[in-house]
Amino acid sequence: xxxxxxxxxxxxxxxxxxxxxxxxxxxxxxxxxxxxxxxxxxxxxxxxxxxxxxxxxxxxxxxxxxxxxxxxxxxxxxxxxxxxxxxxxxxxxxxxxxxxxxxxxxxxxxxxxxxxxxxxxxxxxxxxxxxxxxxxxxxxxxxxxxxxxxxxxxxxxxxxxxxxxxxxxxxxxxxxxxxxxxxxxxxxxxxxxxxxxxxxxxxxxxxxxxxxxxxxxxxxxxxxxxxxxxxxxxxxxxxxxxxxxxxxxxxxxxxxxxxxxxxxxxxxxxxxxxxxxxxxxxxx
Numbered sequence: 001x002x003x004x005x006x007x008x009x010x011x012x013x014x015x016x017x018x019x020x021x022x023x024x025x026x027x028x029x030x031x032x033x034x035x036x037x038x039x040x041x042x043x044x045x046x047x048x049x050x051x052x053x054x055x056x057x058x059x060x061x062x063x064x065x066x067x068x069x070x071x072x073x074x075x076x077x078x079x080x081x082x083x084x085x086x087x088x089x090x091x092x093x094x095x096x097x098x099x100x101x102x103x104x105x106x107x108x109x110x111x112x113x114x115x116x117x118x119x120x121x122x123x124x125x126x127x128x129x130x131x132x133x134x135x136x137x138x139x140x141x142x143x144x145x146x147x148x149x150x151x152x153x154x155x156x157x158x159x160x161x162x163x164x165x166x167x168x169x170x171x172x173x174x175x176x177x178x179x180x181x182x183x184x185x186x187x188x189x190x191x192x193x194x195x196x197x198x199x200x201x202x203x204x205x206x207x208x209x210x211x212x213x214x215x216x217x218x219x220x221x222x223x224x225x226x227x228x229x230x231x232x233x234x235x236x237x238x239x240x241x242x243x244x245x246x247x248x249x250x251x252x253x254x255x256x257x258x259x260x261x262x263x264x265x266x267x268x269x270x271x272x273x274x275x276x277x278x279x280x281x282x283x284x
Contacts (some may be wrong), residue, residue, distance in 0.1 A: 037247030055132030065205040073240035074204035076196035087202035091209040092151035097127035141171035210246035
């Protein structure tokens with residue numbers, strides 16, 4: 001009887017331990033696709049030096065771009081632009097302002113983006129300058145180049161956006177130069193109308209963004225189709241168009257699952273896996 005009792009006790013302990021382990025696993029936070037990308041944005045030297053290098057390269061080209069009156073970076077520029085004053089166009093989020101605090105919140109809280117929480121984040125004005133952005137915009141302004149901030153933040157977020165830019169001393173942080181989605185009826189999520197509004201009065205010498213749509217509206221389509229558009233504008237990259245890295249979010253992600261956000265997160269993740277080109281493995 002003693003042996004049986006001891007055996008039963010050991011079995012009970014093992015079973016309890018297994019249940020506890022199962023419970024611990026069940027309580028682990030759900031996998032979030034943004035973990036590594038957001039960690040890289042917030043902590044890595046590799047990200048910071050990449051952003052600094054992008055802006056440093058553009059700064060070195062400023063004099064050439066200003067002096068060459070045939071130089072334009074805007075596809076929307078009309079044929080009578082050579083005598084217009086120079087300007088640059090920059091996206092805001094992850095191009096001028098670093099919003100990785102919001103992305104980190106999404107990851108650590110195992111939640112997702114929503115316009116409601118994003119609006120609250122914008123109004124908190126806790127975004128910080130993207131490495132190199134402040135130095136570049138100040139250098140451009142010092143050379144007589146007007147700076148325009150064309151962002152898909154919504155019109156009601158204009159005041160906190162301007163104040164956030166002003167906090168760090170970004171030049172031209174005012175209602176004229178901060179152009180948000182919905183401020184004018186024709187200003188939707190596609191940025192062509194706003195780029196054209198700048199190009200009507202200025203010679204746009206450079207554009208900056210972290211997303212394909214910051215340069216052209218030809219962003220929808222498959223991964224292969226987007227690569228074709230990229231190649232079509234091969235002469236722009238690194239001279240007139242400057243892309244900042246953003247592994248957290250962007251149109252690149254939805255290209256993998258056909259832009260269908262109605263798909264479940266599991267299906268979207270599988271589509272992403274299917275879009276990858278893995279090594280065959282070590283074999284036998």
